[in-house]
Amino acid sequence: MKTVVTAQQMRDAERAVWDADPDVDLMTRAAAGVARVADEMAPEGPVLVVVGPGNNGGDGLFAAATLAESREVLLWLAAGRAHDEGLAAARSAGCREVGDPASARARLADASLVIDAFTGLGARPGLPPDVATFAAACEAWQVPVLAVDQPSGLGTDGGPVGHSFNATVTATFAARKPCHVVEPAASRCGDVVVQDIGVPVPATDLRILEESDLANWWPTPDAASDKYSRGVVLLDTGSERYAGAALLGISGALHAGAGMVRYAGGAPSGLVLGRFPSVVLGEGRAQAAVVGSGWGEPDEARMARAVELGLPLVVDADALGVLPDGGMEGWLLTPHAGELARLLGVGRDEVEADPLGAAREAARRHGATVLLKGAAQYVAEPSGRVTVAVRGPNWTAQAGSGDVLAGICGTLLAAGLPAWKAAAMGASVQALAAQRHPGPYPPDRLTEFLPTVVANLDA
Numbered sequence: 001m002k003t004v005v006t007a008q009q010m011r012d013a014e015r016a017v018w019d020a021d022p023d024v025d026l027m028t029r030a031a032a033g034v035a036r037v038a039d040e041m042a043p044e045g046p047v048l049v050v051v052g053p054g055n056n057g058g059d060g061l062f063a064a065a066t067l068a069e070s071r072e073v074l075l076w077l078a079a080g081r082a083h084d085e086g087l088a089a090a091r092s093a094g095c096r097e098v099g100d101p102a103s104a105r106a107r108l109a110d111a112s113l114v115i116d117a118f119t120g121l122g123a124r125p126g127l128p129p130d131v132a133t134f135a136a137a138c139e140a141w142q143v144p145v146l147a148v149d150q151p152s153g154l155g156t157d158g159g160p161v162g163h164s165f166n167a168t169v170t171a172t173f174a175a176r177k178p179c180h181v182v183e184p185a186a187s188r189c190g191d192v193v194v195q196d197i198g199v200p201v202p203a204t205d206l207r208i209l210e211e212s213d214l215a216n217w218w219p220t221p222d223a224a225s226d227k228y229s230r231g232v233v234l235l236d237t238g239s240e241r242y243a244g245a246a247l248l249g250i251s252g253a254l255h256a257g258a259g260m261v262r263y264a265g266g267a268p269s270g271l272v273l274g275r276f277p278s279v280v281l282g283e284g285r286a287q288a289a290v291v292g293s294g295w296g297e298p299d300e301a302r303m304a305r306a307v308e309l310g311l312p313l314v315v316d317a318d319a320l321g322v323l324p325d326g327g328m329e330g331w332l333l334t335p336h337a338g339e340l341a342r343l344l345g346v347g348r349d350e351v352e353a354d355p356l357g358a359a360r361e362a363a364r365r366h367g368a369t370v371l372l373k374g375a376a377q378y379v380a381e382p383s384g385r386v387t388v389a390v391r392g393p394n395w396t397a398q399a400g401s402g403d404v405l406a407g408i409c410g411t412l413l414a415a416g417l418p419a420w421k422a423a424a425m426g427a428s429v430q431a432l433a434a435q436r437h438p439g440p441y442p443p444d445r446l447t448e449f450l451p452t453v454v455a456n457l458d459a
């Protein structure tokens with residue numbers, strides 16, 4: 001897993017480094033990393049650096065000084081003032097200044113790269129009008145943008161996105177920040193490159209899962225395993241009308257490696273057994289259950305029966321509308337943004353503007369783990385800890401993906417994994433399947449790739 005640090009956590013970590021060695025020059029290290037990435041992105045042609053008033057601008061100026069040894073570098077001092085030593089270094093290295101916003105925009109015609117060094121950790125969301133116009137012009141002219149630490153205009157800790165740069169690559173330092181991994185900001189960051197500048201990364205309550213974690217944690221049977229020790233998952237999903245949801249969930253559970261799948265839902269049994277002959281019909285011994293997918297409506301009686309099983313539950317779709325008042329410890333709720341908005345009694349746009357905050361709030365209120373599904377997927381625990389799943393291509397945004405995911409998570413819960421791990425690994429393996437098998441596969445076909453993905457997880 002990779003730790004994600006907030007602006008304050010990063011500043012605290014930097015302070016600790018300075019306290020230990022007041023002479024340490026972090027800016028030179030940061031700037032060297034930026035110059036290296038700039039050369040990789042655009043090996044030749046003029047570079048235009050947008051310089052802000054603080055240390056982010058300082059990074060940009062020292063990087064400019066390095067780049068000016070081998071190519072033309074232009075500076076736009078967009079705040080009218082800049083880091084003194086950085087500016088002196090850039091000037092003496094031969095960087096030239098463009099005087100006003102219009103000249104800066106005009107130079108986009110021949111710039112091979114723009115370096116956005118307007119704001120970083122000290123950013124207030126949004127941009128002054130001249131800088132916003134320039135950022136929009138970079139997009140319109142399709143000039144590659146290298147953002148220093150983060151695209152200016154974003155809040156470092158995420159939140160709603162207004163005017164900002166849209167980076168091709170973001171070179172950040174020590175660790176990713178929330179804006180790099182949480183939507184809607186993350187989509188403005190392009191590829192994120194993390195530069196080691198000698199600042200140790202503290203443990204925090206936000207991290208991203210990696211493929212190697214899946215490789216290390218995926219439950220694999222050994223010689224002593226049987227169906228019960230591998231995990232039996234019970235699905236009470238589907239209905240006459242939405243029988244497909246049952247098939248998709250069962251398929252997810254089976255292809256994720258369940259020891260046994262029991263089915264006790266509303267889909268016709270002939271349909272289920274015709275497609276999946278290993279499924280056992282009816283209730284019985286199990287270690288986890290999946291409820292809600294394809295019910296067609298919130299059903300209190302059905303939910304009450306599920307609660308009586310006394311098992312850790314994956315609660316999906318319609319069952320999210322009939323949650324009990326408490327006692328959900330160890331459960332996993334799997335809402336998409338609309339369902340999470342209903343759970344919290346807020347608008348969907350509020351969830352989309354702050355998905356992390358919304359998922360955390362729902363987990364805290366219900367005392368259960370929450371997997372917020374979508375293009376980026378977040379797993380929030382009641383403690384406030386959040387794990388971001390591996391991201392997949394956008395093809396997976398289709399009807400039926402969620403039913404499959406609930407089944408996968410059910411299998412992982414039944415195998416004994418805690419809810420956060422089951423959720424983060426389930427969401428990630430589905431994303432990896434779509435990544436490895438690109439194209440518009442329907443969810444049932446994509447599910448059939450899961451075993452190959454699991455077998456080839458890269459540690």
Ligand SMILES: NC(=O)C1=CN([C@@H]2O[C@H](COP(=O)(O)OP(=O)(O)OC[C@H]3O[C@@H](n4cnc5c(N)ncnc54)[C@H](O)[C@@H]3O)[C@@H](O)[C@H]2O)[C@@H](O)CC1
Pocket residue numbers: 014026027028030031052053054055056057059118119120121122123124125126127128148149153173197
């Ligand atoms: N703190 C450190 O030691 C290090 C910092 N580094 C760099 O320094 C950055 C942080 O520097 P600072 O704390 O000086 O902060 P920034 O350079 O991010 O920005 C602060 C300045 O920008 C102005 N500003 C913020 N938002 C604005 C907006 N929306 N419109 C107009 N002006 C705005 C503020 O008034 C302030 O003058 C990091 O992001 C990183 O790039 C690196 O050199 C590594 C070491």
Ligand SMILES: [K+]
Pocket residue numbers: 056116117118119120147148149150151152
């Ligand atoms: K920046």
